[in-house]
Amino acid sequence: MAAHPANLAIAVAGEQLLPEAYSWADETVVAEDAANGFHLNLLKYVFKIKKVWAEHLKVFRQVINNESFDLIVGDETYEIAIALTENKLVLDTPFVMIYDFIGTESMTRNPLEKLGVYVNNRKWARSYKCSPSCLTNLFVGGLEDVQDKRFGFLLPNRRDWARARCEFVGYIIRFDPGDYTDKRKIRERLGYGEETLVVCSIGGTSIGKEMLELCGQAYSIMATKVPDLRVVLVCGPRLSPQSLSVPQGVDVRGYVPNLHEHFAASDLAIVQGGGTTTLELTALRKPFLYFPIEGQFGQEIHVTRQLERHRAGVKMVFSRTTPETLAEKAMATMGGRVNFDRIPTDGAHKASRIMCELLDGNREGKDV
Secondary structure, eight states: OOOTTHHHHHHHTTOOOOGGGGGSOOHHHHHHHTEETTEEOHHHHHHHHHHHHHHHHHHHHHHHHHOOOSOEEEESOHHHHHHHHTTSSOOSSOEEEEESOOSOOOOSOOHHHHHHHHHHHHHHHHTTTTOOTTEEEEEEBOGGGSOSSBSSTTOOBHHHHHHHHEEEEEOBOSSOGGGGOOHHHHHHHHTOOSSEEEEEEOOSSSTTHHHHHHHHHHHHHHTTTOTTEEEEEEOOSSSOGGGOOOOTTOEEESOOTTHHHHHHHOSEEEEEOOHHHHHHHHHHTOOEEEEOOBTOHIIIIIIHHHHHHTTOSEEOOGGGOOHHHHHHHHHHHTTOOOOOOOOOOBHHHHHHHHHHHHHHHHHHTSOO
16 A cells, blocks of 8 residues: 555565555645745645545555455554554554654744644654554664654653654665675666766655755856766656756756665765665765755754764755855765764564564464
8 A cells, every 4th residue: 555656666666556555645745735845834734634644544444344464564654553542443453553753843933833743742642551452663763763852841751652662673774785885886787987976866755856956056066176077866756857957967867766776876965854865875875965855854853863873964954055055065075985873774674573473473363
């Protein structure tokens, strides 16, 4: 079950979607509608996402009524986890909920936003007092990745909450970084030469068009000082390459499968501040600049805090960055030595062991 663009990755992997997946409302569209340029309006997003979550629950109930499962896994499916903890949904099948952050944050001084965040955190913190036996929480990362602060006034500490309710699996990287240490070999396979290569990428939404165009403008400045410079802009699955206004000489691409290979081949990456992309670059030990989407607390606070802890990447602020300052920072960073922490990358193996134990336990209780 997935909407675009996750369903694209599933199809490329040769997997099959349930028919009901085509009725699964698209949260990506909600995020894009709530964005203005490189800024996300949190209030607008929260208001619209509740309607999407209600539709998701309808479809989910339809699926579990029509099919029989031994295990259900939800990646940040808050609507299902909340329904379970509030007894609005009952399952006799183990349900695994995957998180990579705990608690929401207000990014403006708007009192309505602050109130909405507090109410959301209060529901989050208190609804788990009596977690259903079917629910297992997996946290992608370590305990130190959870902020050591309260959810809000008179609410519990987030780290204490996570310690009591989550299994920590470490980071999930879908490749072995050790396979990508020979940059020359990777470049030959991907069709690159010996040029100075900068790969710029946004995530799975169309948010980030302005960031890519900024990279294109910086290219014109950098190219006068780095004659062999090659800049590749990766638009991803939801932004048309034809929509970008960039100088001649910039290589613009759409969706690129296995983008981590192109990162491994690069001298510098410039990316949106998404958790998966920045962790992949950290694991590859590649110099990179990252732009958190402004107003998106996950990127501005949680991802940034995680990267700072690992001494990885250079944080940039889009609204305060000009083509000149980006070019200067990029040239100062590209090809440089890194002192990133070596992060654990076996999270998928740890998560799968936990899921297998749940499967075994569930099957023991059935007449199989």
